[in-house]
Amino acid sequence: MPRLYDRLAAIVGDRHVIAGQSADAEPYVSEARGDYRSTPLAIVLPGSTDEVSQVVRACADAGTAVVPQGGNTGLCGGAVAGAGDVMVAMKRLDRIREVDAMNGTMTVEAGCILADVQAAARTAGRLFPVSLGAEGSCMIGGNLATNAGGINVLRYGNSRQQVLGLEVVLGDGRVWHGLNPLYKNNTGYDLKQLFIGAEGTLGIITAASVEIYPYPVRSRTILLGFSRLGACLELLSLAREESGDQLSSFELIPDIAMRAAAEHVEGALGDGVADVGEVVLSLFDGFEEVVLGLGGFFGFGDRFVDPGLDEVDEVVPQV
Numbered sequence: 067m068p069r070l071y072d073r074l075a076a077i078v079g080d081r082h083v084i085a086g087q088s089a090d091a092e093p094y095v096s097e098a099r100g101d102y103r104s105t106p107l108a109i110v111l112p113g114s115t116d117e118v119s120q121v122v123r124a125c126a127d128a129g130t131a132v133v134p135q136g137g138n139t140g141l142c143g144g145a146v147a148g149a150g151d152v153m154v155a156m157k158r159l160d161r162i163r164e165v166d167a168m169n170g171t172m173t174v175e176a177g178c179i180l181a182d183v184q185a186a187a188r189t190a191g192r193l194f195p196v197s198l199g200a201e202g203s204c205m206i207g208g209n210l211a212t213n214a215g216g217i218n219v220l221r222y223g224n225s226r227q228q229v230l231g232l233e234v235v236l237g238d239g240r241v242w243h244g245l246n247p248l249y250k251n252n253t254g255y256d257l258k259q260l261f262i263g264a265e266g267t268l269g270i271i272t273a274a275s276v277e278i279y280p281y282p283v284r285s286r287t288i289l290l291g292f293s294r295l296g297a298c299l300e301l302l303s304l305a306r307e308e309s310g311d312q313l314s315s316f317e318l319i320p321d322i323a324m325r326a327a328a329e330h331v332e333g334a335l336g337d338g339v340a341d342v343g344e345v346v347l348s349l350f351d352g353f354e355e356v357v358l359g360l361g362g363f364f365g366f367g368d369r370f371v372d373p374g375l376d377e378v379d380e381v382v383p384q385v
């Protein structure tokens with residue numbers, strides 16, 4: 067085994083280094099669709115920012131490339147390591163360092179699962195709005211590295227918009243201390259933004275201070291069926307105007323997806339519904355009294371769809 071492997075084991079402990087060719091490496095070197103496969107020298111699991119720093123420094127000294135990995139849900143090859151590279155898996159950096167409900171901020175380590183970040187905010191009566199299909203396994207570091215969007219972008223913006231500060235290990239192992247939970251920070255260059263969406267090319271994010279929001283007092287989800295795509299866009303525009311921009315989610319499910327759901331999930335389209343038309347519009351969320359005034363939009367739906375989902379409060383009848 068090359069000397070770099072031993073140096074890495076000395077930093078994180080033998081238990082936290084996995085040889086790239088071993089069976090234990092499988093969850094890290096393969097991804098769900100089977101489109102990509104890594105062939106690293108090793109997978110290293112550091113337990114602190116300092117250990118990440120030492121690992122990166124050791125790799126830099128050896129001239130070995132480093133690839134960070136979060137929940138491995140990106141599915142487009144970003145977390146794939148080449149032959150002889152070192153993968154740095156972030157899962158042990160999973161501490162919620164602070165939740166400050168009064169300040170509307172929380173500081174979390176990069177290996178926190180997104181759903182755990184949401185839950186910690188919820189426990190404090192706050193909302194962390196980044197939400198996407200992979201939230202049960204993707205990690206906040208991966209979300210920031212990919213500037214993930216999700217279903218609440220309309221109201222809250224992409225992951226980038228939630229970040230107040232970052233802690234990052236740079237390519238030579240130095241730590242960039244940019245963790246600043248100050249909302250009204252207008253000083254100088256906004257360097258943290260360079261690391262967001264950079265997919266680990268400029269450094270490994272080890273922690274982040276993010277914004278959390280008052281939990282919605284009232285929200286409502288409405289499902290509408292359409293046969294004309296243009297009507298969906300008209301509704302989107304109108305809904306934003308009429309609600310004072312309190313619309314948080316507006317998702318389009320194409321008929322091909324609904325048909326696939328119908329094929330695999332019994333009752334997905336509701337009783338007696340065979341055809342949902344060209345396009346189905348779903349997830350119409352808002353807050354406060356505004357959501358109660360949405361009746362005016364119902365006329366836009368031209369198909370009845372019974373989704374059979376508990377979360378849907380309102381199903382719009384055919385008009």
Ligand SMILES: Cc1cc2nc3c(=O)[nH]c(=O)nc-3n(C[C@H](O)[C@H](O)[C@H](O)COP(=O)(O)OP(=O)(O)OC[C@H]3O[C@@H](n4cnc5c(N)ncnc54)[C@H](O)[C@@H]3O)c2cc1C
Nearest residue numbers: 136137138139140144199205207208211214215216266271
């Ligand atoms: C079912 C499903 C639904 C999804 N929905 C959405 C969606 O609605 N909107 C959207 O934008 N995306 C979506 N995605 C893709 C989404 O961007 C990723 O799933 C998620 O953000 C990546 O997080 P991860 O922890 O799994 O990162 P990984 O897949 O492990 O890594 C992704 C990239 O980030 C880098 N990286 C990981 N951690 C760090 C770190 N700490 N520091 C620096 N770089 C790092 C990796 O090297 C890699 O380049 C979805 C994916 C799935 C599977």
